[in-house]
Amino acid sequence: MYNYTIAELLKGLDTRQFSSEELVKFFLGRIAKKSSLNCFITVTETEALLAARAQDNKRHKGEQAALAGIPIAHKDIFCTKGIKTSCGSKMLDNFVSPYDATLVSRLKEAGTVLIGKTNMDEFAMGSSNETSYYGPVLNPWDPKAVPGGSSGGSAAAVAARLTPAATGTDTGGSIRQPAALSGITGLKPTYGRVSRYGMIAFASSLDQAGPMAKTAEDCALLLQVMAGNDLKDSTNVDKPVPNYTASLNDSLEGLRIGLPKEFFGEGLHPEVEQQLRDALRLLEKQGAVIKEISLPNTALSIPTYYVIAPAECSSNLARFDGVRYGYRCQDPKNIDDLYKRSRQEGFGSEVKRRILMGTYVLSSGYYDAYYLKAQQVRNLISHDFKAAFKEVDVILGPTTPTPAFNLGEKAKDPVSMYLCDIYTISVNLAGLPALSMPGGLVNKRPVGIQLIGNYFEEAKLLNIAHQFQQVTDWHQQVPPGCEEV
Amino acid sequence: MPFSHDTVKYLAHLARIEIDDTRDEASIQEDLAKIVSMVDKITLANTEGIAPMAHPLDAHQRLRLDEVSEQDERELLLALAPQSEAGLYLVPLMIEGS
Numbered sequence: 001m002y003n004y005t006i007a008e009l010l011k012g013l014d015t016r017q018f019s020s021e022e023l024v025k026f027f028l029g030r031i032a033k034k035s036s037l038n039c040f041i042t043v044t045e046t047e048a049l050l051a052a053r054a055q056d057n058k059r060h061k062g063e064q065a066a067l068a069g070i071p072i073a074h075k076d077i078f079c080t081k082g083i084k085t086s087c088g089s090k091m092l093d094n095f096v097s098p099y100d101a102t103l104v105s106r107l108k109e110a111g112t113v114l115i116g117k118t119n120m121d122e123f124a125m126g127s128s129n130e131t132s133y134y135g136p137v138l139n140p141w142d143p144k145a146v147p148g149g150s151s152g153g154s155a156a157a158v159a160a161r162l163t164p165a166a167t168g169t170d171t172g173g174s175i176r177q178p179a180a181l182s183g184i185t186g187l188k189p190t191y192g193r194v195s196r197y198g199m200i201a202f203a204s205s206l207d208q209a210g211p212m213a214k215t216a217e218d219c220a221l222l223l224q225v226m227a228g229n230d231l232k233d234s235t236n237v238d239k240p241v242p243n244y245t246a247s248l249n250d251s252l253e254g255l256r257i258g259l260p261k262e263f264f265g266e267g268l269h270p271e272v273e274q275q276l277r278d279a280l281r282l283l284e285k286q287g288a289v290i291k292e293i294s295l296p297n298t299a300l301s302i303p304t305y306y307v308i309a310p311a312e313c314s315s316n317l318a319r320f321d322g323v324r325y326g327y328r329c330q331d332p333k334n335i336d337d338l339y340k341r342s343r344q345e346g347f348g349s350e351v352k353r354r355i356l357m358g359t360y361v362l363s364s365g366y367y368d369a370y371y372l373k374a375q376q377v378r379n380l381i382s383h384d385f386k387a388a389f390k391e392v393d394v395i396l397g398p399t400t401p402t403p404a405f406n407l408g409e410k411a412k413d414p415v416s417m418y419l420c421d422i423y424t425i426s427v428n429l430a431g432l433p434a435l436s437m438p439g440g441l442v443n444k445r446p447v448g449i450q451l452i453g454n455y456f457e458e459a460k461l462l463n464i465a466h467q468f469q470q471v472t473d474w475h476q477q478v479p480p481g482c483e484e485v
Numbered sequence: 486m487p488f489s490h491d492t493v494k495y496l497a498h499l500a501r502i503e504i505d506d507t508r509d510e511a512s513i514q515e516d517l518a519k520i521v522s523m524v525d526k527i528t529l530a531n532t533e534g535i536a537p538m539a540h541p542l543d544a545h546q547r548l549r550l551d552e553v554s555e556q557d558e559r560e561l562l563l564a565l566a567p568q569s570e571a572g573l574y575l576v577p578l579m580i581e582g583s
Contacts, residue, residue, distance in 0.1 A: 096565075098558060098562060098565065191541040191542060192541075192542060192544075205540065205541060206541075232554075234546045234549075235546060238547065297530075299526070300526060300527055300530055303523055303524040303525070303526045306520060306524050307527065318501075322567065323566065323567075324565065324566050324574060325562075325566060326567075328567035328568070332577050333577065334578070334579070335576050335577055335579050336501070337577070338576060338577055339501040340502060340503035343500075343503070344502050344504070344505075347502070349512075352513075353516055353520075355500045355502065356497065356500055356502070356513065356517060357517060357521075359499050359500040360496055360521070361524075363496070363499065369528060370524065370527075370528075373527050373532060374524075374527055375537030375538050375539060376532035376535045376536070376537050376538070377530050378538040379532075379535050379536060379538040380530065380532065382538060382541070414516055414519070415520060415523050418520075418523070429541070431542055
């Protein structure tokens with residue numbers, strides 16, 4: 001049961017092989033046995049069992065919604081009414097949200113059962129899950145390795161089969177990179193496809209929520225519910241949501257796949273490249289045509305991101321001031337002391353570093369040189385993609401330059417950590433959809449293949465990944481020790 | 486680019502973050518210098534005639550009718566505050582002698 005897809009679990013529920021309550025108990029049991037992975041900040045056992053029974057009753061009456069009874073874990077960045085929402089930070093360690101994020105309420109209405117809130121890099125700032133106030137998450141494939149970040153808890157929980165489905169957010173790669181390093185499938189939708197209401201903001205022009213699961217088909221089922229118009233998020237796009245599962249079985253005959261030469265150069269691990277070449281051969285057999293393309297401004301994407309994201313972060317995180325909610329320092333001497341010490345004590349070092357960097361690039365005398373310039377370069381990067389999509393239907397490359405690195409390996413040098421996101425960040429700057437799917441193992445650690453699509457072409461990415469998963473079994477492989485536990 | 490003691494203190498003040506430890510300050514100076522030298526690459530890019538991109542979809546934000554859409558949740562929200570009294574957020578005294 002642990003390796004069933006969402007579709008298989010729904011079938012099992014429909015045919016009364018098991019109830020949602022049994023399913024939830026089964027996964028709660030696995031979570032308890034694998035607690036050393038530190039995937040969860042909060043496990044919502046009591047609420048989950050009640051919700052599962054309610055879903056079972058609905059199913060008995062024939063009133064079940066699309067995902068009725070399916071256990072799900074939300075990244076602890078999504079506000080959940082009555083349940084702690086920490087964002088991986090001491091700042092929000094005592095924060096119990098008074099409302100549900102739109103994504104949470106939509107998945108609840110679809111019948112999913114929340115089993116817990118997953119660990120993450122503090123305020124989603126990190127690529128290894130080591131900046132969490134609650135400690136690092138371990139990679140289920142190798143406890144010495146990081147699971148990736150910032151949605152590391154969600155990725156590791158799905159990989160270890162502690163939940164069939166999870167949610168994540170992606171500002172510079174935070175769904176795709178942990179999906180790749182943990183060996184699961186994760187999709188960052190087009191900017192504006194999924195509502196950001198109730199998702200704690202890091203960099204508002206880049207943040208986007210998406211599904212994380214074992215397969216592309218499962219991601220399609222989840223995105224179907226997550227996507228759509230929401231008046232509570234003014235950047236959400238009012239555009240019809242296609243039927244994502246309807247096109248999963250479309251043929252890849254004639255599909256034009258672009259390989260950006262900048263993604264296959266220096267820095268790419270040769271064995272990761274080999275796995276990609278093997279994958280390309282399979283896709284060619286399915287009818288795809290491969291073409292080399294160029295995204296000439298790729299090298300500028302990380303520098304551009306580390307101006308724009310910290311700038312937006314310094315503004316967004318100004319709300320955490322020790323006055324209205326969250327952490328407050330002891331015995332503040334005056335209002336300035338209250339702000340400064342609450343923020344010093346409540347934020348971890350990576351968050352403070354980014355706030356200070358953002359403050360710098362927005363400060364008088366530097367705004368034009370850095371912030372305005374970065375917004376212009378962002379346009380250049382976006383133009384590169386627009387030109388590429390005139391020649392090809394989809395872009396394929398690695399999700400990360402290497403398999404998972406070791407815990408502590410990059411923690412001391414922030415810039416070396418930032419460079420891990422070289423293949424994912426430009427997608428956020430352009431606002432495009434992209435997916436990472438399992439593409440093999442290198443040194444017994446998973447490797448991800450990234451597919452980048454044109455705006456609102458999530459269905460095409462899911463279709464290609466689903467077809468790839470019909471002829472490969474990387475997505476079915478379970479980390480050692482995570483079979484029947 | 487090196488970050489002086491005064492620059493770091495000034496940024497920390499603008500961001501309302503206390504830095505009281507000299508070791509903390511030294512590592513912030515070093516990290517910011519590294520990050521700025523990495524982002525400096527963008528200053529060499531030719532962006533003549535290129536408009537700044539503020540929105541990934543090049544779209545304008547949607548407007549909605551100016552109607553009340555939220556319920557009054559004053560008590561619920563105040564209950565989250567570290568300190569509140571008589572429907573107000575409590576902070577340390579701000580004006581001497583008042």
